[in-house]
Amino acid sequence: MLSIDRVRSDLRDHLARVLLRYGIAGASVAVAVGDETAEAAAGVVNLRTKVPATAGSVFQIQSITKVWTATLVMQLVDEGLVGLDDPVADHLPGFRTADAAASARITVRHLLTHTGGFEGDLWEATTSGDDALQRLVEDHVPTLAQREAPGSRYSYCSAGMAVLGRLVEVKRGLPFAAATRDHLAGPLGISEIAFNADEALGFNTAIGHLDTGSGKGPLPVWATMPESNPAAGNQLAMSARALCAFGRMHAADGLGPDGTRLLSPASAALMREAGPALPAFAVPRSVGLGWEVVGDGALVQHGGGAIGVQSVLLVVPSRRVVVAVLVNDSAYLGLMRDLVDPWIAEAAGVVPDPAPVLSGPEASLAGVERYTGVYADRNQRIAVAVREGRIERTYTPLGGARSMMVRAGLPPEPFTDEIRRVAGDLFATRNPDGTAGGYTQFLDVEDGRARFMHSGRRSVPRQG
The missing domain is CATH 3.40.710.10 (DD-peptidase/beta-lactamase superfamily)
Known part of the structure; x- marks a missing residue:
């Protein structure tokens, strides 16, 4: 106690x-x-x-x-x-x-x-x-x-x-x-x-x-x-x-x-x-x-x-x-x-x-076609793609998110990170030092594609 x-x-x-x-x-x-x-x-x-x-x-x-x-x-x-x-x-x-x-x-x-x-x-x-x-x-x-x-x-x-x-x-x-x-x-x-x-x-x-x-x-x-x-x-x-x-x-x-x-x-x-x-x-x-x-x-x-x-x-x-x-x-x-x-x-x-345990890059790529694409709402655009054998997300701030970055004195530029599989459709960010960051889960896989990316507690819909 x-x-x-x-x-x-x-x-x-x-x-x-x-x-x-x-x-x-x-x-x-x-x-x-x-x-x-x-x-x-x-x-x-x-x-x-x-x-x-x-x-x-x-x-x-x-x-x-x-x-x-x-x-x-x-x-x-x-x-x-x-x-x-x-x-x-x-x-x-x-x-x-x-x-x-x-x-x-x-x-x-x-x-x-x-x-x-x-x-x-x-x-x-x-x-x-x-x-x-x-x-x-x-x-x-x-x-x-x-x-x-x-x-x-x-x-x-x-x-x-x-x-x-x-x-x-x-x-x-x-x-x-x-x-x-x-x-x-x-x-x-x-x-x-x-x-x-x-x-x-x-x-x-x-x-x-x-x-x-x-x-x-x-x-x-x-x-x-x-x-x-x-x-x-x-x-x-x-x-x-x-x-x-x-x-x-x-x-x-x-x-x-x-x-x-x-x-x-x-x-x-x-x-x-x-x-x-x-x-x-x-x-x-x-x-x-x-x-x-x-x-x-x-x-x-x-x-x-x-x-x-x-x-x-x-x-x-x-x-x-x-x-x-x-x-x-x-x-x-x-x-x-x-x-x-x-x-x-x-x-x-x-x-x-x-701290989550990350899979290797090869295991993360299994079924990757379900996840790739663009997810967006009024405050963010997240593009998921495979580059050089790894899954990358490129985040672009929009709307209110962009305005807050400007007020904070930050350049509202896109940034890219890598995600790796933890289990099933659950992934986590791989930090530059190899440690794991926050979780991402792809939801409602229909017709071979996820309908939502859930990250930061928010479900962001797929576009197109």
């Missing part, structure tokens, strides 16, 4: 060393084991200013916000204001995707489990005001292609979370930020929280970092994503101890630190219940209501990332263990592997992301 003394010792002895080993700009970590908490920070919030990171520093949490949004929705369920299997249009009459008939069948549960079937990455800028979500949902969601029937399969959908955020706004009569403060952050005693750059100025705030080839430095902007989708996590920032407090509420089945019930035990348990499977993972993983569920449910988690920032929240409910990790750098996997994964293995008996 993981002990808080072990965590404190590891943080004291190893956190700063791990950051130096992997060249990570800064990090803040908070860990709860039962009723006790350990927290530590190392590095800096900005390599230019050299201001040290502290336990109170705020970092962007990005997509972990989706679990906050899901929790706000489940509070509405607890109050009888919304039903999980209600059509979304019953509560938001203007809701629709590009397929009016299909979108009429999309339920609240579909959006919570990323099974709405419509294109998910909607990074259009609307306004920076309280109407940002309304404008995104009413003006831009109707342009999204309906890729599959509602409920067919998991594909990560930030646009669906925008719709749920708008549902919260309508039911609460409050902008999303105010609803989050009133119904979660306030009752949890969280004050180290910011919803945009203006609010972040009130804290010791971390900015993202990149290694551009001429050395690592801070991004030219605090946020590469627009403010238009606060419910999916475009700019929400907080301290690691604030994020840990949120995780502790879930580990306590909905009880806040002062005993106030923020979520019913039934809803907290339902959020952690395994639902539709996530493709492209070697260790079985599924989606609950907001959470990702690893294995048999011993661990639930969610991560967040944008250019130059990374965040992870892990909860082992049966042991009341919570780990919150915030990093202002694209390099973070070494920190997870060396420090965090051993804690989770001891507490939950699972390793969230074990």
